[in-house]
Amino acid sequence: MRILLLLLPCLLLGQLNPQQRPNIIYFLADDLGYGEIGVYGQEKIQTPNMDALAAEGMLFTQHYSAAPVCAPARCMFLTGKHAGNAYVRSNDEWRERGEVWDFAAVSKDPKLEGQRPMPQSTVTVAKLLQKAGYDTSIFGKWGLGGPTTHSVPTRMGFDYFYGYNCQRQAHNLYPLHLWENEDKVALNNALVQPHTGLDKGADPNLSASYARFTQPDYAPTLIHDKAVSYLKRKRDKPFFMYYASPLPHVPLQAPESWVAGYQDKIPETGPYLGKSYFPNQTPRATYAAMISYLDWQLGDLIRVLKETGAYENTIIFVTSDNGPTYTGGVDYEYFESSKPFTNGRGRTKGSVYEGGLRVPLIVSWPGKVENGSTSDHVSVFYDMMPTFCELAQTQVPQDTDGVSLLPTLLGEKQAQHDFLYWEFTGYKGQQAVRMGKWKAVRQKIQEGVLRTELYDLEEDILEQHDVSQNHPEIVAQIERFMQQEHTQAPNPKFRMKALGDSME
Structure with missing residues (x-):
């Protein structure tokens, strides 16, 4: 296998024009289940853009996250390491700093924000692509080092960052602030602490009781608008965009117009009154709206790529960081979120069973990836580093645990993981x-x-x-x-x- 791994890139790269190295978009959903996309069998939630992208590209049936929760999965994607070698192997909120879950305290002291940092010497795929001449960016959720540390996106290989530094802060989609590069950007939202419920005596059947959980600045929209602006820039070199959406991770919060679109289509069994996350009057409709809004955002990126003429030379990867959640008001049984795998607590997010690890992967590359194709190749997050390096025609690190997917994407013989x-x-x-x-x-x-x-x-x-x-x-x-x-x-x-x- 080792000889095959070394020879295949040389043969395949001969098919690619070195003057037209592709733009790369890695579109990462947060807690999106294998069964929550139409083309993977979802029947209640509409995902027309993901479905269309699969029709124009390749659908993988045996793709895996490298970890069943947020931070380690993202670390392993970026570093090309599996969990036995990676630095981050679980979520770590770095609690010894103080009251890291007190949003009021965090808003005043950025040293309380963010997760434990990766080492300064960490080699990321963004650093490798940046060195290879790519314009690199991340939009969305980071979760791999607090804003006052060396482990922030702009010091880990990204030229531009806009979004959440901290995955705890992403437990509210109407946060007090986001980050642009290393600058804190205040938003027009009021403080709502985690675990806030309805006011005492509030009627759970009245929409007014939930008013505080919908505010002016919806972070997924702000993040998306920045990503669209980025795509519209004129540049003389290829780009790598890591679109790390906070959707559809709970709490259940979505634009009201998108929720309204599902309220007559999906029956509710009652409001979610909140335990670990904010309450919601229409939990099923809101969760479906979050996924459909995420799908619309993907479609909007594709629209801009086509308008700017970049689409034909852009390869797009769409996947999820781990399996779906079992908490926060999400009705995973109703949506069959992990279908065809076992659903629910202990089997989805946080679990190394299939429902926690197997995730969707759709890849589109006009003229290179066969339209409407399906692959049962067994692949994993840490395959992205060698894949992206070969796309960028730069050297693949010898210590990666990954195997490039480029042969599969181009319809050639593929080296397999043992x-x-x-x-x-x-x-x-x-x-x-x-x-x-x-x-x-x-x-x-x-x-x-x-x-x-x-x-x-x-x-x-x-x-x-x-x-x-x-x-x-x-x-x-x-x-x-x-x-x-x-x-x-x-x-x-x-x-x-x-x-x-x-x-x-």
């Missing part, structure tokens, strides 16, 4: 390996449990029948992979004692 590896210190500690048709899962590692479950995905896509007792040789092989791919994390917060890590 296996995919995951580990996740959150949710009591987990490991997983995908090897051919086999999927192995470990749960409760932080409690000292190292039992390996085994599933045959060809026969049991729901991962309900553990066949480890019937295939001890497969389990032994996968457990060797689990041992060899795990390295001790530099940050003790991402370590697991049961895997032999020092906890000091």
Whole structure:
């Protein structure tokens, strides 16, 4: 395989004009489930632009996130590392700084904002493309280092940034501020603390009771407008845009006109009164509206690309950072958010089962990717670094865990992963390996449990029948992979004692 990996790029790059290296857009949804796009089987939520893009490009059926939650998935995408080698292996809110969840305190002290930073020496795909002559930008959610640290987008390879630095702040889509590069931009919104509910005695059946949760400046719209302005700029070099939307991550907040479009189409069972997230009077309609609005934004980007003449030389990747949520008022059963995988708590976001890791991937590249094609190639987030480097015709780092998807996109012979590896210190500690048709899962590692479950995905896509007792040789092989791919994390917060890590 190693020889194949080295030779294929040389053969394939001969098909590409070095004077017309493609623009690259990586359109990343937040908590969008595998089953929440029309072309992947969704029947209640309208996603015409994603569906049309799939008709003009390639739909992947076996693409995986590198982690089941936000921050590590984004780190692994940017660095080309799997969870056994990456620096960020779970969400880490860096609580030792103080009251990081107090939005009033954070608004006054930016040192409380953001997640724990990546090391200053981190090599990101943005740095590599920037060095290769690309204009690089990120719009949306960062989540990989606070605004007063070295680990902000403009110091990690991006020429321009507009959006949320902090994933906690993105728990309100009407925030007090966003960031433009390293400058804080105040918005015309009032402070609403996390976990705020309806006023005491408020009638949950009156829309006026929810007024404080809809304010003037809707962050996804502001972020999108900046992205559109970016696409309209004239430039003499190719660009890389990382569009990291906060949608459809809860809380349930969407433009009222989009919610109204679903209120007569989707029956409600009652309001969501809020526990971990803000309350909402029409939770089903609002969630559908968030996804349809996200879909419209993708379509709007494509419209601008066509108007500016850039579309024909732009490759677009559309995916999600992990599986769908099970909280915040989202009715994942009604929408069948993880279809065809097992749905709900412990099986979707935060889980290394298929519903938490397998995500949609649509890729369009006019004249290069075959229209309406489908690929069952097993791929993962950390494949993006080698793929993007080859598109940019720059050297692929030797230490990446990824395999370029360029051969698949161009209809050529594709090198395969021997296996995919995951580990996740959150949710009591987990490991997983995908090897051919086999999927192995470990749960409760932080409690000292190292039992390996085994599933045959060809026969049991729901991962309900553990066949480890019937295939001890497969389990032994996968457990060797689990041992060899795990390295001790530099940050003790991402370590697991049961895997032999020092906890000091």
